[in-house]
Amino acid sequence: MAIEELEAYRGRALDALSAVSDPASLEAWYRAHLAPSGEANTWKRSIGQQPKDERKAFGQAINEVGAALADAYAARQAAVAQAELQRRLVQEAVDVTLPARARRAGGLHPSVIALRQIADVFCQMGFTVFESPHVETDYYNFEAANMPPHHPARDMQDTFFTTDGQVLRTHTTSGQVRAMRCLGPGPIRVILPGLCYRNEDVTTRSEMQFHQVEGLLVGPTVRMSDLKGILMAYARAMFGPDQDVRLRGSYFPFTEPSVEVDIRCTLCGGDGCRVCKYTGWLEIGGAGQVHPVVLGHGGYDPAKNRGIAFGLGIERMLMLRHGIDDIRHFFRNDLRFLANFR
Numbered sequence: 001m002a003i004e005e006l007e008a009y010r011g012r013a014l015d016a017l018s019a020v021s022d023p024a025s026l027e028a029w030y031r032a033h034l035a036p037s038g039e040a041n042t043w044k045r046s047i048g049q050q051p052k053d054e055r056k057a058f059g060q061a062i063n064e065v066g067a068a069l070a071d072a073y074a075a076r077q078a079a080v081a082q083a084e085l086q087r088r089l090v091q092e093a094v095d096v097t098l099p100a101r102a103r104r105a106g107g108l109h110p111s112v113i114a115l116r117q118i119a120d121v122f123c124q125m126g127f128t129v130f131e132s133p134h135v136e137t138d139y140y141n142f143e144a145a146n147m148p149p150h151h152p153a154r155d156m157q158d159t160f161f162t163t164d165g166q167v168l169r170t171h172t173t174s175g176q177v178r179a180m181r182c183l184g185p186g187p188i189r190v191i192l193p194g195l196c197y198r199n200e201d202v203t204t205r206s207e208m209q210f211h212q213v214e215g216l217l218v219g220p221t222v223r224m225s226d227l228k229g230i231l232m233a234y235a236r237a238m239f240g241p242d243q244d245v246r247l248r249g250s251y252f253p254f255t256e257p258s259v260e261v262d263i264r265c266t267l268c269g270g271d272g273c274r275v276c277k278y279t280g281w282l283e284i285g286g287a288g289q290v291h292p293v294v295l296g297h298g299g300y301d302p303a304k305n306r307g308i309a310f311g312l313g314i315e316r317m318l319m320l321r322h323g324i325d326d327i328r329h330f331f332r333n334d335l336r337f338l339a340n341f342r
C-alpha cells in the first residue's frame with residue numbers, strides 16, 4: 001500500500017519537474033522535494049510507521065525514489081542552464097552587419113588656421129614669433145604704450161580688470177615693450193599674435209575677445225616705406241596677388257605718425273559697394289611709426305633708432321575674405337560654421 005503511494009509520488013514529482021523551464025521554478029521544485037524539509041525526506045521519516053517486515057523493502061524503495069529524483073533534478077538543472085544561455089545569446093546578440101558609426105575628426109579653429117598662415121607669411125620675411133601674457137600689468141598694456149594714467153586714449157579701449165589690479169590685454173601692443181626689453185638692444189623684427197579682450201557690447205561687428213597679430217620692427221634703418229611693403233606682402237598673401245594697400249592718416253597714442261591700413265574691397269574690386277560703403281576700400285588694421293616714448297620704454301634711444309608697428313585683426317580679415325557677416329560666429333562653437341574651414 002505504502003509502496004504504491006510512494007510510486008504515485010515519484011510519478012507526480014517527475015511530472016512536475018518536466019514542466020520546469022526556468023531557474024526560479026527549478027529552485028521552487030527543489031525546495032518542495034529534495035530540500036531537507038521536502039517531500040522526499042518526509043517519506044524517509046515515515047519508515048518507522050511501517051510494519052516491521054516491510055520496513056527494509058520500503059526503505060530501499062524510498063532510497064531509489066530519492067536517487068531517481070536527484071538524477072532527474074541534475075539533468076533538468078543542466079537543461080535549464082543551457083536554455084538560459086541560449087536565451088541570453090539571443091537577447092544580447094550584436095548585429096555585426098550594421099554599418100559602423102562615422103567618427104568625426106576634430107579640426108583647428110579658423111582663427112588658429114589663419115594665425116598659422118599669417119605666421120608663415122611673416123616668417124618668410126624674417127620675422128619671429130614673440131608671445132606675451134594675456135593677463136597684463138597696467139604698465140605694459142597702457143603706460144608703456146604711451147597711455148599714462150588719465151590719458152584720454154584709455155577711454156578708446158573698454159577694459160577688463162582683474163581683482164588684483166591687472167588687466168586682460170586690450171591689444172597685442174602690450175607685448176611691444178616686453179619684446180624690445182627681451183630681444184633688444186639690437187634690431188628686432190617680431191610678430192606678436194594672440195587673443196585680446198575688450199569690455200564691449202557683443203554685436204555682429206564687435207566681440208569681447210578677438211585675435212590680433214601685432215608686428216614690430218626696430219632698428220637704425222627702419223622706415224615708414226618698409227611698413228607699406230610689408231603690409232602689401234601680407235595683403236597679397238591673404239587676399240590674392242593683385243591686392244593693393246592704402247595707408248590713411250589716423251591717430252594712436254603709441255605711433256607717430258599713425259595710419260589706418262586699407263585693402264581694395266574684396267567684393268567690388270574697388271568700384272564701390274555696400275560693404276565698402278562705396279569707397280572701394282576696406283580697413284584691415286592700424287599701423288604707424290613707433291612713438292619715441294614707446295621706444296624709450298623699450299630701452300632704445302629714439303634719436304638713433306626708429307620703429308614701425310602694425311596691428312591686424314584676424315577675425316576681421318577672415319570676415320572680409322570669406323564674406324562672413326557676424327563676428328559672433330567665431331566664438332559660438334557651432335560645428336556647422338567651424339567645419340567650413342577644415
Ligand SMILES: [Zn+2]
Nearest residue numbers: 265268273276
Ligand atoms: Zn566694395
